Amino acid sequence: MILGTIYAFLFLVAAFCLVVGVALRVIRYSRTPVPLVIPTTPAPTTTGGVVSRMFREVVLFESLFKGSKWTWLFGWLFHFGLVVALLRHLRYFTEPVWQWVEVIQWVGLYGGGVMLFGLLGLWARRFLVDRVRYISALSDHLMLALLVAIAGSGLAIKYGVHTDIVALKAFTRGLLMFDWQPLPAEPLLLMHLTLVILLMVIFPFSKLLHAPGVFFSPTRTMKDTPREKRHSAPWADEINRSTLR
C-alpha cells in the first residue's frame, strides 16, 4: 500500500510538471509576437493550406522526408510506435475499455517493438554519422537511453514477467479517481513506471518541447499573403510610426 501511495504521489507531481511546464512554454510562445511574415516559401496562401501543411509535417514528417530518408524512416517508426503504444495504454485507464482500444490491442503490441527499432536506428546514427555525432550532446544520448529503457522494460513486462494486470489497473484507475490503490511490487514494472515519471518531468525542460513547438513555428504556420493583408505587431508598428514624416 505504501508503494501505491508513493507512486501515486510521484505520478501526480510528474503530471503537474508536465502540464504546467508545457502550458507555460505554450503561453510564452503564443504571447511572443511575430513581427514579420516569414513562412518558408513556397507556402500556402490559405488557412486550409496551412492546416494541410501542418498535417503533413506532424503526421508524415514531410520536411524531414526531404531532408534525410534514414532519419525519417527511423524517426517516423519511433513516433508512430510511440503513439500506438500510448493508445494501447488507454486500456489501463478506461473502464469498460473503449471499443476501439480493444480493437487496436494487437497493433499496440507491435507498437512497442517498432518504437524500439526506430529508437535504436536513431541512436545508431548518433554514432555512425560523423556530423550527427558532432552535434549530439550527452542529453541527446540520455534521452534515447531513457526511451529505449521505457520501451524495453514495457516489452519485457509484456513478454517476460507477467504482471498482475488486474491490480495494476486498480492502481491506474485509482490515480484518476484520486483514490490510492496498492501497486504490484514488481521490479520491472516499478522501473518502467519510474522512467515514465522521469520522462514526464523532463519533458518541459528539454528538447521534447519540439512537440508543442512545431505548432508555433512561424516558418510553417504562417500564410504567404503579405501583399494581400498587412501584417503587424505592436512593437514594430511603433517603430514604423516613428519614421513617418
Add this chain to the structure above:
Amino acid sequence: MAKREFSIPVIKSPPEIPPIRPGAMAHSRPFVAKAEHQEPLGFPGELVDNWKSVAIDKMEELLGKYRALPVFLDSCVKCGACTDKCHYYLGTGDPKNMPVARQDILRSVYRRYFTVAGKYFPKLVGAAELTEEVIDDWYRYYHQCSECRRCSVYCPFGIDTAEITMAGREILASIGVGQKYANEIIGKVHKIGNNLGLPEPALVDTLEGLEEEVEEEINVPVKFPLDQVGAEVLLVTPSADFFAEPHVDGLIGYAKVFHQAGISWTLSSYASEAANFGIFVGNYENMQKVAERIRQAALDLGVKRIVVGECGHAWRVAYSFWNTLIGPFDFLDTAYPTPQHICELTYHLLQQGQLKLDPAQNDDKVVTFHDSCNVSRGSRMGDMPGGQFTIPRALIRSACPHFVDMAPETTHEHTFCCGGGGGLLTDDLLELRVKGALPRVSALKRVIEEDGVTHMAAICAICKSQFSKVLPEYGMGMDMVVSVHQLIGDALVFEPAQ
C-alpha cells in the same frame, strides 16, 4: 587584396558531403565596423565595457520580440537533417557551418541564461557561459551564414538558421562588434540613398550615358527617367544595376520593356536602392528606415505603382515585409500588387500580348537559371505559390530557344545560395565566398558538360556580382552570368505602339 592562402575546392561528380573538419574556417572573419560605421545605425562605436550584460539583455529583448527565437531554440532535436544542407558546410567541411551547430553557439548561451536545465545542468545539455571566445565564435560563424533559408526547408520544425544568424548579428552590433561591410553600406543608404553612395549628379550622368548608348545601339530612343513627378511607375532597383556588369544590361532590359509597353516610369534619386541590408544585420529599425525612403519617394513623385528590379533579398524585403514596414499602400493603384516584381510586370505584358519577343536573337545561347535563395524561399511572384520559379523561367523560355534546368535538388526551393548573400559579398570573405559557391558551381558544371550550357541567368544583384567574381576561380567565364532582363531586352521587338 590580401594574399591568397586557400585552395579552390575540387568539383566532385556526383557531389560529395565532406567529412567534418573542425576549425577549418575558424580563421574566417570579416572586418569589424569602426565607430563611424556603427554610430549612424544606432549601435555603439566600439565594444562596450559591460558587453556581457548588454548582450544578455539584448538576447532577452529579442526573445520577447520574435516568436521564432524561443520556438527555434527550444525545439531542435538534433536530428541532423540540416547538417549537410548548408553550402558553407559543403564547401568548407567546418562543422560549425552545419546549420544546427551554427544555432548551437547561440543556443548554448540561451540555455545557460534562460532555461532551467541549462542553469542547473549546464554540462548535460551543452549550456555555456558567455565569454569572449563565444563572442568570437559568433562573429566568425554568424558571418559564414548567408541567411539563405535552405536549412529551414529540410528541418522537421522549420527551424530557420537565418533568424538565428540575424539575432546573433544584432546582439553583436549592439555590444559594439558590427560588421564593417554591411554597416557601412546601411550608413550610405541612410545618408545618400544607395549602397554605393552614388550621389544624384553621378546618377544623372550614368543614366544619360545609358540613354545615348542604347539609342546608338538599337536606334530607339529608350529613356532612363529620374525623379519624374507624375510617372506611373516608380522603379526601385539595386544600385549595382546602374554600373556593374552584367547588372546594367538588366537595367537596360527593364527600360526597353517600359518603353515598348508605353508605361511611364521613373527612378528616384532619393530612393535609388532596392537592396536593404537592414535584413542582413537583423535590425528592424534600420530595415524599416531604409524601406521608408521608398515610401517617401513614391509619395513625393506621385506614382501609381512601385516595381522592384532584379534583386534577391530586396525582393524578399519588398514582397514579404514592405506592407508591414511601410504599408498600407492605399495611396497607390490597387489594380496592381504592391510591390510588383519586374518579372511579374514583364510576364503580365507578355501574357497580354503587349510585348513581342524574337527568341532567335538569343539563339547562340544555351541558358540555365539560378534560383536566388531569398526569392525562392522568402517570397513569391504571381498569384500562385511557386510563381517565383515559374515566372522567371517562362520569361527566359520566351526569350531564348535553348533552356536547360540544373539538377532538381539544386533548383526551386532546394536552390543553393550563390555564396555571397546575407552581407558576405566582400573581399575580406573571399575564401568563404569561393568555397560556398561550390554546390552551385558543381551543378552548373554538370549542365555545361552535359547540355552545353553557355549562360546562367539570375535575378539578383548579389548573385550576379558573386558569380562574376568566383566562376573564374573554377575555370568558368565570368561573362556566363546574365540578367534575365538582358535576355528579354535583347529579344524584344520594337514595334510602333498600338
